[in-house]
């Protein structure tokens with residue numbers, strides 16, 4: 296992939312995953328800049344991926360074609376307002392991965408309606424197994440949209456949403472989603488141990504089962520409901536487990552949890568816009 300010069304501002308966990316995925320995909324590390332206020336995080340990035348690092352956000356964006364805003368939403372305003380003049384001058388494509396901060400809010404902070412793509416990635420990007428939702432403002436050209444899509448396609452699948460609210464939903468599904476599956480893995484592993492397996496055995500069985508189920512769901516023509524039915528013998532063991540989940544209202548709980556994630560995304564956009 297021929298890459299534009301990309302600067303990640305606030306390269307923490309999520310940026311680490313994207314950068315790692317890009318480098319593993321063959322992106323030239325010399326084209327990637329990463330910043331952080333924490334030198335240790337930068338040392339790790341430099342050691343692992345040989346990308347350029349600096350604690351100076353201005354230096355990182357000075358020659359960037361693409362600026363990826365990857366600090367926490369709570370510090371984004373101070374970072375963006377500090378960089379506003381350079382952003383206005385250089386007019387790079389801005390990709391914000393921050394949860395809950397609307398494109399219009401970013402444009403207000405910058406003081407000009409620059410081209411902004413909001414991207415909601417997830418950490419499996421590190422293994423090129425990410426899933427990202429993208430939303431673009433009217434200022435984004437087709438070419439810039441292509442750049443954003445190509446970049447995120449290098450670390451997984453990408454889907455565009457037509458309205459910005461869609462990003463709140465993407466956040467609840469795939470942005471936060473890995474954590475839901477990790478929680479389920481933790482719970483299954485603990486339950487396996489409670490049933491008498493040693494920790495390593497419970498872990499390996501749990502993780503391989505998660506991988507196998509995900510691959511089947513992706514690769515099979517059957518819907519997950521049908522795949523589930525094929526595991527569930529009438530009067531058998533799975534039926535007992537599924538009935539227990541259903542009595543505990545698992546589906547309603549999942550819906551409630553994801554609504555809470557989406558609500559929080561909306562709430563952040565209101566609180567942090569000020």
Ligand SMILES: NC(=O)C1=CN([C@@H]2O[C@H](COP(=O)(O)OP(=O)(O)OC[C@H]3O[C@@H](n4cnc5c(N)ncnc54)[C@H](O)[C@@H]3O)[C@@H](O)[C@H]2O)C=CC1
Pocket residue numbers: 304305306307308309310330331332333336352365366367368370374392393394415416417418470471
């Ligand atoms: N972690 C995840 O799974 C996902 C995170 N996101 C979004 O990505 C963004 C980053 O999240 P994480 O990587 O989890 O957070 P993080 O805290 O690991 O990374 C942010 C980094 O920014 C650095 N930083 C703080 N102030 C800075 C400044 N003024 N200049 C440069 N660097 C600065 C921090 O030291 C930190 O290492 C957030 O906005 C979040 O909403 C989006 C999707 C998934």
Ligand SMILES: O=C(O)[C@@H]1CCC=N1
Pocket residue numbers: 394466470471
């Ligand atoms: O928890 C968060 O706010 C971020 C956004 C999606 C995943 N992590």
